[in-house]
Amino acid sequence: MRSKTVFVCTECGNEFPKWMGKCTACGSWNTLVEETVITGRQNGAKKRGGGSAAGFDAVGQDSVPRRLSEISTEEEPRIPTGLSEFDRVLGGGLVPGSLVLLGGDPGIGKSTILLQICSHMGGERKILYVSGEESLRQIKLRADRLGVSCDNLKIYSETNTENIIEYISREKPEILVVDSVQTMFNPNLEPAPGSVSQIRDVAAMLMRVAKTFSIATFLVGHVTKEGSIAGPKILEHIVDCVLYFEGDRNRAYRIIRAIKNRFGSTNEIGVFEMGPNGLDEVKNPSSAMLSGRPVNVPGSCIACTMEGTRPVLAEIQALATPTAFGNPRRMTTGVDFNRAVMLMAILEKHAGIRLSAYDTYINVVGGLRMTEPAADLAIVLAIASVFKNKPVPENVAAAGEVGLTGEIRSCSFIENRIQEAEKMGFGKIIVPHIDVRAAKRYNNIEVCQYSNILQILKNVF
Template identity: 55%
Template sequence: MAGKVKSLYVCSECGYETAKWLGKCPSCGEWNTLNEEIRETTKSGVVKPEKRMSSSYSKPLRINEISTDDEQRYFTGSKELDRVLGGGIVKGSLVLLGGDPGIGKSTILLQICNHLGRMLKILYISGEESRRQIKLRAMRLNVDSDNLYVLTETDVEVAAEYIRSEKPDLVMIDSIQTMNFTELSSSPGSVTQVRECTNILMRTAKTLDIPVIIVGHVNKDGAIAGPKVLEHIVDAVLYFEGDKQMSYRILRAVKNRYGSTNEIGVFSMGDRGLSEVENPSLMLLSGRPKNVSGTCVACVMEGSRPILAEIQGLATTTGFGNPRRMSTGFDYNRMSLLLAVLEKRAGFYFANLDTYINVVGGLRLDEPAADLAVSMALVSSLKDIVIPDDMLAFGEIGLAGEIRSVSHAEERVKEAARLGFKKCIVPKHNLDSIKLSKDLNINVIGVSTVREAFGAICS
């Protein structure tokens, strides 16, 4: 007997379902996220459930009985990617890779295949490209592994059955928005389809102990398209950041059950694919202008390694009734706070000036340790005073104008000395924790207020 067609409204953020449209989702509180979906139900009024798969985890075991002797990680051949993943791909893990179109998601997957294909059997499932298109891209990237198998399929049940029968060592899905679960009548890419397809792949990966990498598209806000629960299902969520018009790409983990979420990987896009940048500081500081005001170097910590980045500030007379404020790579609200502190505590007035902040290289600075460098770049532009090329600064600025201590001060200073900097302005409270060897030719200056930091420029 034919099923009954039923219309539902599903929240694109949390997956909440309701029979009528609402402006605000009652579950997550987001506005304008309820989208209509058409479903075909059975006579009982519910969608037929998926057949249960036998699982080796059905029997409970004592935690001391669970063996990890055969636990290993697959090294991808890219140190930057392995760093972000926490040391490599874990067996049985489900990794979600997101990013803007054309930023390099499919490219890095094929490059992984070229390295791991020497030892492992890899299944590449594509719902967007034909076999010939994938072959042409593989030829451009010099990928010619005999252990790489390509399957063009959009039915997730067919893909899962092939995985169970062939048992590859690694599976890649490009992309999850093109996969379709035939038991649901909604179109591919919808909230329900994405959620159910990911669930099937997750159970397959955990049951067979096969790692699966899923490509996810992003929406106009930069978040992965589909329900937010998608990020809760997977074990790791990786984001590609950066402007696709530029050659540099930054890979960041926003969730990782098997490693840190503070690490980043830096890549450069070329004709032969993505190449890793082993020294991001040199890349970010390349092409620095000489003897120009409004630029200062900051040192931030990305996971376990310090990274030097150039911060540019510009303050100019406004042509409007209200001055403009613009920030690229630095939090806009944080910039407004620093401007207020500079006016109230240090006497530098930006009330009638357009103010701009830019972090060179596409890097985004979220650490408060960049406050001092941002402020010095703005004041340098305001007073037209050139900050020496061999000077950098780091420190958090409080609302009273004080410079507060930051973590890993010694590692930051050593990285600056290694790259040839001669003078480093640091919080005064960090001086006791910095112990440098005599061969490091760098002058460390401790400051306690914003005014002291600007006075150190000319000293």
């Protein structure tokens, strides 16, 4: 048995004999880290594979090619998690045998939500919660605080994957939580827990167990300071579903977003609020996002964006102050920076708003991230409002994409957006002119259709 040093890319997981500045496999810069691996263990490795394969015979009956027509297409059965917001993100509930990776900043509430889900699902199902981060006592204290008590839920404070597998093969739980994948380790591998080889091994092993015994598995993943899940990208490729827990730690709202989902859409978000009793669902995100907003002050406008199939209203705020130095400063939170800079350029060119002499800041209230171009109109209105020092009337919402010539372009789901604004008590919504679907009459909301920003600015201010 000999050990040798290799360099592993943290992005793609490829191994190299020497260090390089750039990974030649995936092209990322400065991602190779040094790791020690044991060689000359082929026999041992085979035995290991064969030994642990006693319980799980790889993919079983699926390992024969079949005709498409022979494959049954029954709906995957789903296990409700007890939190409808979480079910929505998963695409209607948890699929047995699937692997779900949950990433997020420290303290955002990953362990909390998983413990809550376990208590909801633990009625008639056996659940194993493996924690490599907290002691049994710490988990018990949290469970008491959250009011979780469930006899089918077993807590296991362990990091050695061999012991975990051994326990799972014996007890066959239906739901497994591993908190976190970075703390688990295979004692047969040399590198420390959290290294690329360990994470890759742990994930592959859990995948095998999940598929063999049809265990729905949650993996908690740490995130790096860039915000992606720590470890090789292949971790995200292995699992069926990648969820990110986002939100401002200092504020109560938390959003779960699916980045990858083999069993549903990746557009849905689940909104939660952190309280002393854990995470509560926010069934109506619009009213949560709009609560406490200032009325009739310049620099604020309500955008109506779609999060998956659900319209959400949120406040966009803008601030413009004279530039002290030559270069004006731009800063955005919650909207795409480049998109915001483009909208400022459009305002400067087509509406004569001299933003080049102003530092401009844009913020989406409530920690929401708006990636949709339909938020353009509200951004433009918020900036114009602060610049002209005139408020956008408090009962006005806006949805529409702004083009480079200052035209207002159509956006999808216009009817849903109008209905949401109507439901939330808005009296007026500004939408693109070309959307014929918007021309329908609504009882409690006036739909104002415009074709370019100059028209809007003239009429609103």
